[in-house]
Amino acid sequence: MQFEWIQIPYALLTLFIIINFGLLMNAFVAKIGARVGRRVGIPIYQNYIDLIKNYGLRSSITHGVMFYLAPVFRLTGGVGLIMFVPTIYGSVMFSNFSFAGDLILALYFIFFGTLGMALGAGESGHPHAAIGVSRGLSQVTMAELPLALAVFSIALQYNTLSVTEIVAAQQGGVLNWTLFTNPLAVAAAMLSFLGSVMRPPFDVVLAPQEIPIGPPTEYHSSYLALMQTNRVIYPVAKMVIFMNLFFGGADNWPVFFLKIFLIYMFAVFIGVVFPRFRVEQSIRWFLIWAVPIGILAVLVV
């Protein structure tokens, strides 16, 4: 795809839509959780206020260079991910900077933020952050494995590394989705998805009830606000990839919102049903259940 300058404002528009959607969706899910517990829950616009407040705090202290850079790395991971995958299939405006090998780049970006966070949280010097980082890295690394296997399987199946072409191959009816043409790969990837959205049962890394919130323990004011911004972009960006690879993509925004929301609700439902795993349990779980399915998916294809 040729680069044109108009792509930059288009990509920023995508980013703007994604941020707003992410903020509202997170609040909405929190509200559903509250209603399940018979509470009223936070107002739907609460996340916006929290963001403004954190950007508006007057003081902030630093623990060193990496402490500064970590939220930037994290945000780069989220924004980079959304910039290089097509959000709306067949739309020139919302294809962003997708190109022939974007699937590989997306895999890199998924891990990028976690690594930056590990360096920054390590420099903050707080023992809880160090424990959280070691837990988080081991769990996310293990959760990446089935996803990588699933992506290999799909790349073999469609014979391409371009997300756009994979979406194009799935058009023309629900039964053309990867979900039905390659269910094993989808199963492996959805199990891996559980491990990386930081919801129960895999949220031991930053659950407030464990070591208080783990890696971001020392982060505050605008650092925290940057990370909150990423926390709304990154899961949506990741789900965009899942939607494109497995669920036929979306050719307009309402379908996009619906599919993303349903993919997220998959993780939410699992989370409200199952209790939290310890890290060694979750690693074992991924090794026993998700990785063999991924290997099988590669073999079958």
Next chain:
Amino acid sequence: MKEELEKRIIKGPDGLEFEVEPLRDYYCEAPPTVMPAAYSKIVEDLFNWARSESIWILGFGTGCGAIEMRPLMTPRFDAYRFGVQWRPTPRQSNLFIISGYLSVKTLKRVIRSYEQMQNPKYVIGLGSCTINGGMYWDSYNTIKRLDQYLPVDLYIAGCMPRPEALLAGFADLKKLIRSGKAEGANEYAEKFEWYKANQKRVINDWDMPDYNW
């Protein structure tokens, strides 16, 4: 001064000897400074509105009043609908609720936690004990007036005040923040010497720097 806080020479696992000065290495000694409000009034008003609608409380219960905060998280009183949330770390909190009597031993931890919070930060004194000592008025190891040690924005009187009183207190605090009157952090920086002298008067084993963020 405790032994482990003194300056000493340590031999590392690789045989190198190096000097460790815990108070210097682990803490910041710079005193707090007065942080000016945003340059433009309209921006500061926006920030104040956001601060008032997004109050993050430090999950730190000091006395028996901490039990009154738990019903606020559960369905009956549900403070989340007013933008009030609990944070597990002082770095991310804006409001410190001193819930009930405060023993001298806890005061030390309270000071360390309070100083780690970011400007602007607010303090609520919950219960009579923080106002005049309450039923601990003649106790040898609790403080009697909280505002001699930390700048308090708001008191909620009672022994114990019910959760409704706390909710009313949050509403009052919101009004204070929105009108720009809740400047406890800057007050602490301005009268830093006075607060430190008061704190040191009651805390006998002062083994930390004067300011530790």
